Amino acid sequence: MKGYGGMGQMGQMMKQAQMMQMNIQRVQKELENIDVTGESGSGAVKVVMTCKNVCKRVEIDESLIGQDADKDMLEDLVLTAINDASKKVEEETNRRITKATGGLKLPF
Numbered sequence: 606m607k608g609y610g611g612m613g614q615m616g617q618m619m620k621q622a623q624m625m626q627m628n629i630q631r632v633q634k635e636l637e638n639i640d641v642t643g644e645s646g647s648g649a650v651k652v653v654m655t656c657k658n659v660c661k662r663v664e665i666d667e668s669l670i671g672q673d674a675d676k677d678m679l680e681d682l683v684l685t686a687i688n689d690a691s692k693k694v695e696e697e698t699n700r701r702i703t704k705a706t707g708g709l710k711l712p713f
Contacts, residue, residue, distance in 0.1 A: 628705035643690025650682040654690040
């Protein structure tokens with residue numbers, strides 16, 4: 606009987622692992638459809654990116670475009686907005702994966 610009890614616990618652990626794996630797969634699929642927006646220049650430049658790191662849109666305020674536009678400044682603002690979006694993607698991904706694993710930290 607003792608051996609059976611151990612198998613019962615092992616079976617329960619396997620079920621929990623399978624459930625966690627299903628939750629992670631579901632979240633990874635959901636992340637494809639979740640957008641985050643990175644900003645810079647007080648919102649003058651915005652980058653919309655999915656949580657799978659696909660850039661969907663870049664928005665640049667009209668006030669930054671024109672004959673007097675500072676190319677270097679505009680490039681820096683776009684870069685900063687992309688990095689802000691990437692940071693938000695990582696935060697959202699970690700938040701959702703942590704929830705799906707019940708707080709168990711797993712490498713991804």
